[in-house]
Amino acid sequence: MSVKLLVVCLASLLVLVAAPFVGASLQGDDSRFILLQLRLPRTLLGALVGATLGLTGAAYQALFDNPLATPSTVGTTAGATLGALAVLVLLPGSQMGLPAVTIAAFAGALVVTFAIAAIAASGRASINDVLLAGIAITLATGAVTTGLQFQADMAATFEAVRWSLGHLTQVGYRGVIMLAPVAGVCALILLLQVRALESMLGGEERAHAQGVDVRHTRTICLAFGAIGVGACVAWCGPIAFVGLIVPHLVRLSLGSTRRVLLPMSALVGSSFLVFCDALARCVVPGQDLPVGVVTASLGAPLLVFLIARRSRA
Amino acid sequence: MAEAVKPGLAMLGLGFRVADRSILSDITLSIARGECVAVVGPNGAGKTTLFKAALGLLRPSSGSVTWDGADVRRMGGRERAAALAWLPQRTVVQETVPVLEFVRASRFRFSEGRAAAVDAAMAALCAVSAESLAQQPITTLSGGEFQRVMMATLVAQDAQTFLLDEPANHLDPRRQLDFYSMISRQWQQGRSVVCISHDINLLTHLSPLERASDVRVIGLDAGSLSFSLCLTDPSMKDALESLFSMALRVVEVSGRPYFLPSDEART
Numbered sequence: 001m002s003v004k005l006l007v008v009c010l011a012s013l014l015v016l017v018a019a020p021f022v023g024a025s026l027q028g029d030d031s032r033f034i035l036l037q038l039r040l041p042r043t044l045l046g047a048l049v050g051a052t053l054g055l056t057g058a059a060y061q062a063l064f065d066n067p068l069a070t071p072s073t074v075g076t077t078a079g080a081t082l083g084a085l086a087v088l089v090l091l092p093g094s095q096m097g098l099p100a101v102t103i104a105a106f107a108g109a110l111v112v113t114f115a116i117a118a119i120a121a122s123g124r125a126s127i128n129d130v131l132l133a134g135i136a137i138t139l140a141t142g143a144v145t146t147g148l149q150f151q152a153d154m155a156a157t158f159e160a161v162r163w164s165l166g167h168l169t170q171v172g173y174r175g176v177i178m179l180a181p182v183a184g185v186c187a188l189i190l191l192l193q194v195r196a197l198e199s200m201l202g203g204e205e206r207a208h209a210q211g212v213d214v215r216h217t218r219t220i221c222l223a224f225g226a227i228g229v230g231a232c233v234a235w236c237g238p239i240a241f242v243g244l245i246v247p248h249l250v251r252l253s254l255g256s257t258r259r260v261l262l263p264m265s266a267l268v269g270s271s272f273l274v275f276c277d278a279l280a281r282c283v284v285p286g287q288d289l290p291v292g293v294v295t296a297s298l299g300a301p302l303l304v305f306l307i308a309r310r311s312r313a
Numbered sequence: 314m315a316e317a318v319k320p321g322l323a324m325l326g327l328g329f330r331v332a333d334r335s336i337l338s339d340i341t342l343s344i345a346r347g348e349c350v351a352v353v354g355p356n357g358a359g360k361t362t363l364f365k366a367a368l369g370l371l372r373p374s375s376g377s378v379t380w381d382g383a384d385v386r387r388m389g390g391r392e393r394a395a396a397l398a399w400l401p402q403r404t405v406v407q408e409t410v411p412v413l414e415f416v417r418a419s420r421f422r423f424s425e426g427r428a429a430a431v432d433a434a435m436a437a438l439c440a441v442s443a444e445s446l447a448q449q450p451i452t453t454l455s456g457g458e459f460q461r462v463m464m465a466t467l468v469a470q471d472a473q474t475f476l477l478d479e480p481a482n483h484l485d486p487r488r489q490l491d492f493y494s495m496i497s498r499q500w501q502q503g504r505s506v507v508c509i510s511h512d513i514n515l516l517t518h519l520s521p522l523e524r525a526s527d528v529r530v531i532g533l534d535a536g537s538l539s540f541s542l543c544l545t546d547p548s549m550k551d552a553l554e555s556l557f558s559m560a561l562r563v564v565e566v567s568g569r570p571y572f573l574p575s576d577e578a579r580t
Binding site: 195258 | 404422466
């Protein structure tokens, strides 16, 4: 297993280092600008967002003991989308220091997720009920978003659709610098929950008997997962599938041991998203595909392939 | 005047209700350190609920559960995990983690390095003769192997008291006896053991023959304490007969009493 681990680590690092050099050839006067001011921040942003989505996905799947849980399961992405859309539709063209869209998306993510975290923290709801509440609030938020879109004019709707595809462009170093501490702190706090999540392998009640404060673990995981993912969605829009697929890729290649699964989901998540983004700017020459399209169309077949291989073994 | 604090697990006037249904009512019971107690009773008598209340998983509707005088619901998690470990009736593990990792995870209460935790987990697996399973994925074990590994997680947690909820259910006759002698060994090493069992003929195997009189049997009926007797007490047969509403016959084999259904009408 340690050989596999090493290979996955090296491959991930290689992708991260090589990614800025992928794309239209770097020659001529503006090559330095393209590399340092466009591709490098974009790669750094992709690494941060991918790591956050991968790690949060792995933590949520462990917490809910459910392979279908994703960072969006508890309404984080739906809340962010509603917040962003509200600004795009109601205040077209507004700017205040930070893009208002980013602030509104982050706020939306937190409001929705913290409603779920409050249910989880009460300790009376079973973890499956928390999951159900998350799905319900996601659907409700989505309905409000759709209603809002219906009211909007063409231009605002177009902007909203573009936003909801997910993108890593046009954020620059400012986005990286603002996202890095948030993502870093959230990642650290989630990783500190590994031992509690390991104890939960046999269910929450057993974990309680082994000394885990289950309510505390639930609240911390949901809250800091949501803050990290909310910040990512606020800057980049919802990037689909990374949080669902990456933990499964890690699980199928390296096993489910929590202390491997969580950090490796962060590393593989970052390299996966950066790889998809590099691909997104090469597939159609002279055009940037939304990275969300690539993550889904690449990740889903890869997951099916790994599952097929496992069921044959 | 302050009440004398009894060491070990104590329940005082414990009651638990769900909606209007009473699951446990007015249970007063204490289990001192080093005791071996079997809990018997018909289905739905509240045995599992009793354990959950002991672990602080439930908020009692009345009364209290204490360990060494401290309320189990107010104790710190790690402190409580040092006092009480639990083998639930059913445990579902979905993830394919290696057995050794699963057992190591139950060392949560300890602040120790990984190497120390792995050593302790391995020692726990050896204590239940399951060391050969260490690297196997937990999802591939047979029922008997799984139950052994579950016992290893309790040994690794190293709590003073083991709460075992029908630990030998679903095991074949030989493995049932093996499992009970494993429990017996843990008791003789100084732990308290509280064991729920439906099989009244396994109770005698909780202890070596010469210590049979140290095993206490508690009968639970419809949420109330029905009796608390030493296993070798002459009135045990009557107590079990009235608890299960059936006629029994005692048959002694190599000094151990077994209770068999009797055709005679109850007197």
